[in-house]
Amino acid sequence: MASNSHGAEDCKSYLEDGFSAHELFNKGYSYTYDDVIFHPNHIDFATEAVDLTTYLTRNIVLRTPCLSSPMDTVTESSMAAAMAALGGIGFIHYNNLPHEQADLVKKAKSQRVGFVRDPFCLLPTDSIHKIDDLKERQGFLCALVTESGTVGSKLLGIVTNRDLDFVADRYTQVSEVMTPDIVTAPAGCSLEEATQILIDNKVKYLPLVSENDGSVMELLFRDDVKRIKQSPPLGSPSLGPDGKILVGAAIGTRESDKERLRLLVDAGVNAVILDSSQGDSIYQRDMLGYAKRAFPQLDVIAGNVVTANQARNLISAGADALRVGMGSGSICTTQEVCAVGRGQATAVYKVASVAKESGVPIIADGGISNSGHIVKALALGASTVMMGSFLAGTEESPGDYFIQDGKRLKKYRGMGSLEAMAKGSDTRYLGDKSKLKIAQGVSGVVADKGSVLRLIPYTMHAVKQGFQDLGVSSLQAAHNNCKSGVLRLEARTGAAQVEGGVHGLVSYEKKRF
Numbered sequence: 001m002a003s004n005s006h007g008a009e010d011c012k013s014y015l016e017d018g019f020s021a022h023e024l025f026n027k028g029y030s031y032t033y034d035d036v037i038f039h040p041n042h043i044d045f046a047t048e049a050v051d052l053t054t055y056l057t058r059n060i061v062l063r064t065p066c067l068s069s070p071m072d073t074v075t076e077s078s079m080a081a082a083m084a085a086l087g088g089i090g091f092i093h094y095n096n097l098p099h100e101q102a103d104l105v106k107k108a109k110s111q112r113v114g115f116v117r118d119p120f121c122l123l124p125t126d127s128i129h130k131i132d133d134l135k136e137r138q139g140f141l142c143a144l145v146t147e148s149g150t151v152g153s154k155l156l157g158i159v160t161n162r163d164l165d166f167v168a169d170r171y172t173q174v175s176e177v178m179t180p181d182i183v184t185a186p187a188g189c190s191l192e193e194a195t196q197i198l199i200d201n202k203v204k205y206l207p208l209v210s211e212n213d214g215s216v217m218e219l220l221f222r223d224d225v226k227r228i229k230q231s232p233p234l235g236s237p238s239l240g241p242d243g244k245i246l247v248g249a250a251i252g253t254r255e256s257d258k259e260r261l262r263l264l265v266d267a268g269v270n271a272v273i274l275d276s277s278q279g280d281s282i283y284q285r286d287m288l289g290y291a292k293r294a295f296p297q298l299d300v301i302a303g304n305v306v307t308a309n310q311a312r313n314l315i316s317a318g319a320d321a322l323r324v325g326m327g328s329g330s331i332c333t334t335q336e337v338c339a340v341g342r343g344q345a346t347a348v349y350k351v352a353s354v355a356k357e358s359g360v361p362i363i364a365d366g367g368i369s370n371s372g373h374i375v376k377a378l379a380l381g382a383s384t385v386m387m388g389s390f391l392a393g394t395e396e397s398p399g400d401y402f403i404q405d406g407k408r409l410k411k412y413r414g415m416g417s418l419e420a421m422a423k424g425s426d427t428r429y430l431g432d433k434s435k436l437k438i439a440q441g442v443s444g445v446v447a448d449k450g451s452v453l454r455l456i457p458y459t460m461h462a463v464k465q466g467f468q469d470l471g472v473s474s475l476q477a478a479h480n481n482c483k484s485g486v487l488r489l490e491a492r493t494g495a496a497q498v499e500g501g502v503h504g505l506v507s508y509e510k511k512r513f
């Protein structure tokens with residue numbers, strides 16, 4: 001990794017203005033990202049020269065410092081596959097049965113970016129009324145008609161809006177309106193090959209079909225091809241030693257999580273998170289010890305923590321990375337309910353300062369709502385950022401879109417919300433509904449954000465511009481500057497925060513890119 005941080009002698013001129021992180025974060029306040037602002041530094045390189053290569057754990061390197069959170073409205077196989085394609089990594093949630101979670105890991109590892117693996121399929125005898133229903137709830141592009149009405153079965157035809165528009169009887173069978181002669185591509189062909197077939201034949205939808213038995217395996221959308229071509233390049237994917245994409249998963253600290261862990265390892269998981277709001281516990285210590293003994297090659301991320309002491313305890317227990325954040329998440333109510341937590345900027349700085357001494361990377365988890373927050377987290381010592389709400393509502397997040405007041409929305413909920421816990425306890429605790437449940441999160445909705453394959457490349461370009469403004473071309477350089485005091489910052493007053501946002505306009509539209 002490139003390093004262009006300034007040496008101790010160079011520091012003097014910087015020290016005249018603003019504060020070092022050490023000074024600012026020892027004043028007795030709990031600061032979060034919006035409370036602080038960095039001073040710009042001298043620029044002597046182009047934005048493109050910024051390299052955000054980083055460590056997820058002691059042993060795993062990522063090209064993009066972005067992680068998707070193990071939440072049931074954020075990360076299942078599509079999100080995990082997309083995050084890895086972007087050079088980051090996704091962590092599959094565990095609000096499901098152990099074998100279901102292991103299957104999601106396997107599915108993510110076999111998913112190919114650009115292709116849809118579970119397109120909407122219908123039986124030839126289904127009525128088009130079924131499509132009308134779907135259209136009303138979440139929109140409709142096309143349906144594949146197959147012998148058994150599922151993927152992996154012989155393709156018989158395709159139905160698109162054009163086939164449906166003027167059919168008066170909505171109980172007509174799809175076999176009567178479908179287009180039976182379809183341009184297809186052989187299953188397993190590359191994205192480039194499939195794209196060429198799609199372009200040459202001027203089609204909007206291209207099913208990939210097995211040459212042996214004509215069964216449909218994947219679908220390529222023209223719009224997805226256009227989007228991938230128009231977005232900044234994806235860069236190198238995150239690949240493991242087996243040549244497959246990196247996929248992470250979360251587990252709990254109960255006895256039953258040991259069997260879950262074994263299934264995940266068998267499925268090829270590359271790193272696991274011990275998922276807890278308060279990681280400095282005997283339960284997490286025991287599980288860390290068990291996991292490292294049973295699977296010495298597996299990287300285990302512990303947390304969450306927000307203090308130096310919590311960090312020291314988990315590092316001494318063998319953590320390969322620490323997840324930082326308590327109550328900072330957009331759906332979190334922990335600070336209200338339990339009176340514990342910390343402003344996220346202070347938490348990241350304090351934990352990173354301790355973890356750095358042991359070579360343990362930290363993950364800034366929660367509270368990221370724009371690229372500036374990512375710059376702040378990384379510059380204050382985080383090696384990666386984990387996001388929930390920022391990625392919820394994208395095409396790759398689990399759940400269907402629905403239309404409300406003319407807006408396209410998706411559900412997003414905290415894993416400590418009553419709704420998520422109700423589902424979790426049905427599966428995780430084998431139907432034990434007797435436990436008292438206190439919510440530490442809420443359930444809500446977020447706007448459609450399009451695809452992460454577009455959102456993250458643009459966001460990371462903005463992060464690189466932030467690094468350029470700070471005069472640092474790598475994460476290592478940023479961390480060095482934070483430690484040496486070359487990074488200068490200040491707390492913003494309420495008025496300064498208002499000034500830093502859009503203000504004084506009657507109305508405006510905020511387009512991110």
Ligand SMILES: NC(=O)C1=CN([C@@H]2O[C@H](COP(=O)(O)OP(=O)(O)OC[C@H]3O[C@@H](n4cnc5c(N)ncnc54)[C@H](O)[C@@H]3O)[C@@H](O)[C@H]2O)C=CC1
Pocket residue numbers: 252253254255275276277278281283304325326327328329332334366414415416440441
């Ligand atoms: N980052 C944050 O600020 C927060 C995150 N969350 C999320 O909500 C979900 C649930 O979090 P938690 O409630 O902290 O889950 P948790 O499973 O760690 O803790 C739930 C309760 O079970 C207890 N427990 C854990 N292992 C045990 C064992 N082996 N034996 C006996 N008791 C045990 C814990 O002490 C706690 O009282 C997670 O996905 C977490 O990430 C929830 C609140 C805050």
Ligand SMILES: O=c1[nH]c(=O)c2[nH+]cn([C@@H]3O[C@H](COP(=O)(O)O)[C@@H](O)[C@H]3O)c2[nH]1
Pocket residue numbers: 069070071277304325327328329330331332333334335365366367368386387388389390413414415416417440441442
């Ligand atoms: O207090 C909480 N109650 C919850 O129900 C909950 N669910 C998730 N999380 C944590 O929030 C992170 C995601 O935060 P963002 O939406 O701000 O990215 C996640 O990565 C988690 O650390 C929760 N915290």
Ligand SMILES: [K+]
Pocket residue numbers: 327328329330331332333
């Ligand atoms: K919160």
